[in-house]
Amino acid sequence: MxxxxxxxxxxxxxxxxxxxxxxxxxxxxxxxxxxxxxxxxxxxxxxxxxxxxxxxxxxxxxxxxxxxxxxxxxxxxxxxxxxxxxxxxxxxxxxxxxxxxxxxxxxxxRDPDPSAELQPQHALLGEVLRRIFDRLGEADVRIPEPRFDDAAWVGWRLAELLPLSLPQRQQLLQEDDPDLRLDELLRLLS
Incomplete structure (x- = not known):
């Protein structure tokens, strides 16, 4: 509806x-x-x-x-x-x-993202996000309660903070599966 x-x-x-x-x-x-x-x-x-x-x-x-x-x-x-x-x-x-x-x-x-743990193949992305947060500092990132083990949360924060093109960010927005979103982020980072 x-x-x-x-x-x-x-x-x-x-x-x-x-x-x-x-x-x-x-x-x-x-x-x-x-x-x-x-x-x-x-x-x-x-x-x-x-x-x-x-x-x-x-x-x-x-x-x-x-x-x-x-x-x-x-x-x-x-x-x-x-x-x-x-x-x-x-x-x-x-x-x-x-x-x-x-x-x-x-x-x-769209359905909300399921709560799912970060898979081992995406652990690098969680670490990249931690380093981004360390560099930015809390004052620059106004995000309550970091969830570095949540696949959807890590994917959305990286989509927000990485220097991606608008078409790349749009493609991530259109992906319903958090793990596929993370796979695409890995591809973009490599």
Whole structure:
């Protein structure tokens, strides 16, 4: 069963658990943030398949992640600044554009990742992630309770933190199996 979800197409890929900073200035997105604040709901973030972030409605990729607003402030530039956190993944079934230019999609929510231990063939990835965390320090990584033995968590954190291209990150977002996601990360690192 599909559900309607407003979308915010970006030149970025948000993965579950990842943080994303966003500056809001267009009326359609200011309205979106206001509506989300009133209802306590999130909105979808999708990589732009065609178009730009500002101006006319951009065509989103068919996979995205629900974003929840964690914090907001007015920046020195006078614009609304948001800190988002990625939650559930979804697949876009169809889209429509409102008169305001806001893209709304009917989405199919993907099942949450199963809780599974990191397999021996992926142990190197857990160690790579530990070293990234050591280098960044806790102030730069705002992730509660590290779970270095959880296959899905390790995969999403690496997808968030490694210097991957947008198509590579998008491919990881579209993979339902945490172990296959880790296999792809191993391939990308080699």
């Amino acid at each position: 599909s559900e309607s979800l407003p979308l915010f197409p970006l030149h970025a890929v948000l993965v579950p658990g990842a943080a994303l900073g966003l500056r809001i200035f267009e009326p359609r997105y200011l309205d979106l943030v206001r509506d989300c604040g009133r209802s306590g709901s999130g909105f979808g973030v999708c990589l732009i398949a065609e178009g730009e972030e500002a101006g006319r409605a951009a065509m989103p990729m068919a996979w995205g992640t629900e974003a929840r607003i964690e914090d907001f402030d007015t920046g020195p530039d006078g614009l609304l600044h948001l800190r988002l956190r990625g939650e559930r993944r979804f697949r876009v079934l169809r889209t429509r554009v409102r008169d305001s230019g806001l893209v709304v999609a009917d989405v199919d929510w």
